[in-house]
Amino acid sequence: MDNEPDNTLRILVATDNHVGYLEKDGLRGNDTFTTLEEILFLAQKHKVDFLLLGGDLFHENRPSIYCVNEVLRLIRTYCLNDRPVQFELLSDAKTTFGTTSFPSVNYLDPNLNVGIPIFTIHGNHDDPSGPKNVCAPDLLHSSGFVNLFGKSESVEALEVSPLLIKKGSTKVALYGIGAVREERLHRLFRNNKVTFFRPETDANQWFSVAVVHQNRVRHGPTGYLPEHFLPDFLDVVIWGHEHDCRIEPEWNSSQSFYVLQPGSSVATSLINGEAITKAVGLLEIRELQFKVR
Amino acid sequence: MDNEPDNTLRILVATDNHVGYLEKDGLRGNDTFTTLEEILFLAQKHKVDFLLLGGDLFHENRPSIYCVNEVLRLIRTYCLNDRPVQFELLSDAKTTFGTTSFPSVNYLDPNLNVGIPIFTIHGNHDDPSGPKNVCAPDLLHSSGFVNLFGKSESVEALEVSPLLIKKGSTKVALYGIGAVREERLHRLFRNNKVTFFRPETDANQWFSVAVVHQNRVRHGPTGYLPEHFLPDFLDVVIWGHEHDCRIEPEWNSSQSFYVLQPGSSVATSLINGEAITKAVGLLEIRELQFKVR
Numbered sequence: 130m131d132n133e134p135d136n137t138l139r140i141l142v143a144t145d146n147h148v149g150y151l152e153k154d155g156l157r158g159n160d161t162f163t164t165l166e167e168i169l170f171l172a173q174k175h176k177v178d179f180l181l182l183g184g185d186l187f188h189e190n191r192p193s194i195y196c197v198n199e200v201l202r203l204i205r206t207y208c209l210n211d212r213p214v215q216f217e218l219l220s221d222a223k224t225t226f227g228t229t230s231f232p233s234v235n236y237l238d239p240n241l242n243v244g245i246p247i248f249t250i251h252g253n254h255d256d257p258s259g260p261k262n263v264c265a266p267d268l269l270h271s272s273g274f275v276n277l278f279g280k281s282e283s284v285e286a287l288e289v290s291p292l293l294i295k296k297g298s299t300k301v302a303l304y305g306i307g308a309v310r311e312e313r314l315h316r317l318f319r320n321n322k323v324t325f326f327r328p329e330t331d332a333n334q335w336f337s338v339a340v341v342h343q344n345r346v347r348h349g350p351t352g353y354l355p356e357h358f359l360p361d362f363l364d365v366v367i368w369g370h371e372h373d374c375r376i377e378p379e380w381n382s383s384q385s386f387y388v389l390q391p392g393s394s395v396a397t398s399l400i401n402g403e404a405i406t407k408a409v410g411l412l413e414i415r416e417l418q419f420k421v422r
Numbered sequence: 423m424d425n426e427p428d429n430t431l432r433i434l435v436a437t438d439n440h441v442g443y444l445e446k447d448g449l450r451g452n453d454t455f456t457t458l459e460e461i462l463f464l465a466q467k468h469k470v471d472f473l474l475l476g477g478d479l480f481h482e483n484r485p486s487i488y489c490v491n492e493v494l495r496l497i498r499t500y501c502l503n504d505r506p507v508q509f510e511l512l513s514d515a516k517t518t519f520g521t522t523s524f525p526s527v528n529y530l531d532p533n534l535n536v537g538i539p540i541f542t543i544h545g546n547h548d549d550p551s552g553p554k555n556v557c558a559p560d561l562l563h564s565s566g567f568v569n570l571f572g573k574s575e576s577v578e579a580l581e582v583s584p585l586l587i588k589k590g591s592t593k594v595a596l597y598g599i600g601a602v603r604e605e606r607l608h609r610l611f612r613n614n615k616v617t618f619f620r621p622e623t624d625a626n627q628w629f630s631v632a633v634v635h636q637n638r639v640r641h642g643p644t645g646y647l648p649e650h651f652l653p654d655f656l657d658v659v660i661w662g663h664e665h666d667c668r669i670e671p672e673w674n675s676s677q678s679f680y681v682l683q684p685g686s687s688v689a690t691s692l693i694n695g696e697a698i699t700k701a702v703g704l705l706e707i708r709e710l711q712f713k714v715r
Contacts, residue, residue, distance in 0.1 A: 130619075194552070194561065195553075195556045198561055198564050199523075201523075201561060201565050202523040203563065205533075205565070205566065210533060211532075230492075230495040240504075240534065241502070241534065243530065249703060259485075259486070260488075263487050263488045264487065265487055267487065267491050271494040272494050272498070276563070307677060314469050406468060
């Protein structure tokens, strides 16, 4: 793919950054901010097309002013610049970003100079709440600093419209489902209330990626999202929420897709899974092929 | 002044917006957001050079996510655009904005298209707190949506460097002092620990404006800022914090300056002062003359 950069979409994938976790700790207080900065630095260094986050960017549903301020500072520093964005968005931004206060993608805003777009879903830690269903990542979206998608307003059905991204000969349909309470999502899938919309023409020519933020490991009968619930036209599922890093794509033969689980970018608990080396993934897609580095 | 627009600095002055006040109230919940939108609309309609806020933009030190989101949405909608900014900043932004995470003025950032700059100090409601001394208006500054000045890090002295603003033949030195606990500020003035820096050359050719956010009415011996504490080289003092609207400039003959007290833009208490009609002021300055409309 290296020899066809104009046809290769390069995506830096990270999840569960939990920014603000232990921010008052004298020793580890800066860890989450430093890690976010490293991720943004890597996005810049590797000249990715965009950064894709799998939820729980913030550790808390209502992060401190200091925490939000640091995230704004870091994103403004690393992502607002003159770098040209080299992909096109063919889907209707009003649909994919319809549940935000700016139903548009940030890098096309003539008032903002976005060099590294960030696409993110929300996690269970930074989920929407209150009457207007606003979440902490909405602040970043409203500033024009990230693109928040996969946010649903309905509790009775879930309609998932993809971002249709085209770079040269490569076409990627990117589906996002922000964190939904496990039992509810389980029920929605069981009752056939989840609809994935596919591109109208040549659907099979699109490389399909979904990013979800749910339990992957079974927690009781309905407390997780079984992989086989997800549609088998998907090529890659990026799994957020699970904290152990399994960045090597894992083949699911019954669904014929790969699962990529970046794991949290910082350790938030003393479990074995958290002791595995942390990593972010560089996902490269060219036409219907991909690789992860 | 109308016939010399290129030499007349037009400033929309408002204060104590208390955005988020009673946001959960079914009847009045939207009032503060609507009022902020009206102010931004007026700034646009009257083609002002900038909007100057006197503190307490937010009602709470830690506003809700919804509240911050609405403020970001409104400012992005009204203030980010192609309108050319027609004044120059001659002072060093690193000094005036040195206590923020972006020691620069937003409209000169090549990555942001700021059409209506906002300058603001913090009030006692949205004051800095915590180890890093961050306040809610910092979020707006870090987004590049406002310019937060008048924030001091020292409790033992107060050094006030002006923003030096030039438009044609008009030169304005704008001093800001964010809310300081009344007793402390009183003591600082009594002990000669407050220094106002003046322009190095032709100081008297600069029209001097200060914006403060303190009690103007006496509350016990040290619980207010006596007008005569302020230096007499000032031409106009814009007084935030006091909620009654006294938008007509009031002459202080001992100090030979005018005091302009816009009052809060929304009623937050059932006192007589709050029953006076609310207003914002359009301050026009040409060389050493001014008027308020």
